[in-house]
Amino acid sequence: MxxxxxxxxxxxxxxxxxxxxxxxxxxxxxxxxxxxxxxxxxxxxxxxxxxxxxxxxxxxxxxxxxxxxxxxxxxxxxxxxxxxxxxxxxxxxxxxxxxxxxxxxxxxxxxxxxxxxxxxxxxxxxxxxxxxxxxxxxxxxxxxxxPSKDELMQPETEEYWRSYTDHLNRHVEVSTIAKYNSILQIQDYITIRRFKEASGQIAETRSSISLRYxxxxxxxxxxxxxxxxxxxxxxxxxxxxxxxxxxxxxxxxxxxxxx
Structure with missing residues (x-):
């Protein structure tokens, strides 16, 4: 398989x-x-x-x-x-x-x-x-x-989710972008994490995940x-x-x- x-x-x-x-x-x-x-x-x-x-x-x-x-x-x-x-x-x-x-x-x-x-x-x-x-x-x-309507019918735009202090003591702002395929019952997520580097610049990482409902x-x-x-x-x-x-x-x- x-x-x-x-x-x-x-x-x-x-x-x-x-x-x-x-x-x-x-x-x-x-x-x-x-x-x-x-x-x-x-x-x-x-x-x-x-x-x-x-x-x-x-x-x-x-x-x-x-x-x-x-x-x-x-x-x-x-x-x-x-x-x-x-x-x-x-x-x-x-x-x-x-x-x-x-x-x-x-x-x-x-x-x-x-x-x-x-x-x-x-x-x-x-x-x-x-x-x-x-x-x-x-x-x-x-x-x-x-699989509620609120969960699956999110707008396909970036939405703020949460913030926290990470293991490197950085303040991290987290947002997501979600897109639901109602035929496959799969929601594709992009998770965006933004934090300030030591230089003062804002850095960004992105990860993706697919979840079935x-x-x-x-x-x-x-x-x-x-x-x-x-x-x-x-x-x-x-x-x-x-x-x-x-x-x-x-x-x-x-x-x-x-x-």
Whole structure:
């Protein structure tokens, strides 16, 4: 299968920057921790990145395997876990072709990583890989953005998003340009980061990413096809019920066997 993820790598090519922009977010980690503490054995973190959720789980005494395709992100995760003397197995694999020597009662994938699976084929391969590595009645927890009108019908012009101080102590202004293809259900984003250099000049970097949006009824059919039942679906990690005003969808699914 052609690797469909390579074109999305530019957003993850600076692991230190990724941590600055994302480490303050922990609601998904706390949610996963609640479920992980109810399970026995190894937990598998798919698209684990720099270990944002795996490392806190390991600190709680939970055994974790982290899997990611991006070697740079994994190297950062490895460095961070070694600095904290944590025993976490980091695996560099395409998770649509997962080959681990373990089965788990809990596999999770957060950070809206589900949106990186841009085709029907890749979504099918993902669920097959997960099912192959889950014990009977094991759980798969993942999240993805909700395909709301506000999310998909953004103007195709530059829009301010946020600002922060980066790992080099620079004030960074972030904006995005989004373009949605309603046939493919894929939104192409350009992320623009502007900051002042030591010389006083304003510098700019750009990265691109493509994200697929999946509708709730479509997701239900996809999960059923691959032998999963939906235990719960929420609009956030605080377990609020899913509504048409949602920005996200959080699925807790149980493997019930292939059909």
């Amino acid at each position: 052609e690797n469909i993820f390579i074109n999305n790598f530019s957003e993850y090519d600076q692991p230190d920057l990724y941590d600055v922009e994302n480490d303050g977010w922990n609601e998904d980690t706390l949610f996963i921790e609640q479920w992980a503490k109810k399970q026995e054995g190894m937990v598998i973190d798919l698209a684990c990145g720099t270990g944002r959720t795996a490392i806190p789980l390991a600190k709680q005494g939970i055994s974790v395997i982290g899997v990611d395709l991006h070697e740079g992100m994994l190297n950062k995760a490895r460095e961070k876990s070694e600095q904290q003397n944590l025993s976490i197995k980091w695996v560099n694999q395409d998770i649509t072709e997962l080959q681990l020597d373990v089965k788990s009662s809990l596999i999770y994938m957060v950070g809206n990583s589900f949106q990186h699976f841009l085709t029907n084929e890749s979504q099918n391969l993902l669920f097959s890989s997960v099912s192959n590595h889950l014990l009977d009645n094991g759980l798969f927890i993942f999240n993805t953005r909700f 999946t509708y709730p009824q479509e997701m239900d059919r996809l999960l059923d096809k691959h032998g999963f039942e939906v235990v719960n679906v929420y609009q956030d990690f605080n377990e609020a019920p899913l509504t048409t005003e949602a920005y996200g969808m959080v699925y807790v699914c149980r493997k019930v066997g292939q059909k």
